[in-house]
Amino acid sequence: MQAVFILLSFQSVLGAFDNLWHHEWQARLPQRVSARRELALHAAREALYGLVFLGLAWFEWRGAMAGLLALILAAEVLVTLADFLEEDRTRRLPPLERLLHTVLTISYGGFVALMVPVLHDWASMNTALHFRPHGWVSWLFTLYGLGVLAWSVRNVRAVRRLGQSAARQEPSPAPMADTSPRGPTVLVTGATGFVGSALVRQLQADGRRVIALSRDARQAQALLGQGVWVVEHLDQIPSETRIHAVVHLAGARVVGRPWTAARRRELLDSRVKVAQALVQLMRRLQQVPEVLVSASAVGYYGAANLVSAEALAEDGPPQPGQFQSDLCVAIEHEARRAEALGVRVVRLRLGVVLGRGDGAYPMLALAARFGMGSVLGSGRQPAPWIHLDDALGLIRFGLEHQALQGAVNAVAPDTPSQEGFSRALAQSFGRRVFLRMPGAPLRWLMGEMSTLLLDGQNLVPRAALQAGYRFQHPTLAGALRDLAG
Template structure:
């Protein structure tokens, strides 16, 4: 019998790839979207669309839930209104999901929720070695508090008998969304730039492995709690920028001073200027095998499928 996934945030970058792969493998998808008509066009007629979880009957059969919903963190400045939106776009859907789980006659077995490496914040002292999932948060830093809240909401489902996995996603690289298309265009035009010192760690992950880790989390009963969804190879922001440029036969010679980023972006600049080395310890220990464990191979595969540079 094919499995049925309930996916929030199904029209997002990772969500679209997950839906496509699950359908290819013979599964069924129920997707939550604020604009169900648009989402239906985007995801296809095979997907059952919902604009509200309240529309699901108590008798609905759902094998697993994947919670990916949430406004994009890197965007407009983190004003009070923007912070409230970032929190509520995740918390509100999580609470609606909790309400659904409580009333279902038969509950799903597992919930996989998208957290982020922002959980670790920007510590005052750089760690001596790559952090595993036991690394501490940084209370008082917005990105860390946001991720801690996401995980707290998700882990509440354990009280309803679900196994919960919180994927702390790094920078996901793929075509058609996320940071890569704009970064690739800049690199092809010779405009790739080192940000600040460039020594800050940049934890990355190929889209294929982001989807693979979601599926691995769903299928691995022993896996629960936080999982660093990052590739095994650790690199700095400068190394990433130079490798990205090299994947298009270019060099990266520009540099953006940290002060300029802080002036223009405020605390949000820490997403670009901060970063600690992370290890995907839980993923590896549970038997996951990365398709793209090294940056060079991931960037080469992406460059091969990139759109031609304009002009």
């Protein structure tokens, strides 16, 4: 059995990595309504693995029980095949995920081959679940089993939650078979993201036609519905297409992997190259769009430490040499090229977007619920934020109101310190903040990326207020009550 346990351990480690890296971080399956079937298959497979881990850790499956274990192993094969078909139907797997799946399949085949003679020997015995511990290995596999069963339950809950979300969403309009006018058309990049997917739903509810640019058309179509025209390349859009507005939200996640040179290039290219392609499309179109709403971030102003510092409006300067500032400046520079074509350009500088479905709020809220909210560094750094409703509201306001143009601080009027934010979040769940995280270890571990946590920008949304926008959630306390409710 030693070889069986070694191979199963290898399988469990690779499977955990595949789950966390590809399913959770990259594909974000628990946040995608279209991933319900795939998550259900994952839950079934994880439940089967849990039974195998616990069953082999403590028992010999003798007699007829050997046949039952063989059925469990065969069921895992059928579930995995169904999962492969579902993944191929709904999303494009990255090369590393395909490689991992191949290695996991080979590994599972080796495990089954090792189990065949064991099951044959067990089948010749009297039927029983014979207690047969294996020392510390049994306890290790108990941890494996409990962990994978807990993940199965978590995926079942995600499937139920996504089913409820799907039931609340309005039916999508009929598929767009051509480019003939049927209402104002909006081209959205980053349409499968947290803000983008919510925006697409609102635009469709408004009766607008939506074109979505996505690297994975199958995944985007499954997520957004057949009523959205999904393209993987902008050159798929004919020059005679009438596009009234463009919303540029595309970009790799800034928080996550360390800001190595390669990662910085990825963060820059995922935003700037798309902006360049959008301007090229506008030049090619027979009629240029009326407006471009392009998102950057409050990092435009660089890093500041004190919330008591004078609040900056949109005329505040960038901080050359700071990566987050240089990144935002590059995005806005490319967006402004559209102005030469007669396009009204709105440059949204977004704060941290708070919403239930994704983004920063779910993890922060989970920590606050369990009393794990923390003051980071001095806690005095500004924490600019905006509710998802207002992030969407400002995008739509920018599409519709000629008065809004140029840079716009997309932040709520109420900017607390990081300590104030953390305490308000905890209070929204009836909790308190007890923990403090010194700044020095974070700066040592995260490098310049730590400025996203330990520094901030004290901003005022002057342009939006002067243009007549009214915030739905102007105060942090009110926004957190809405989200916690």
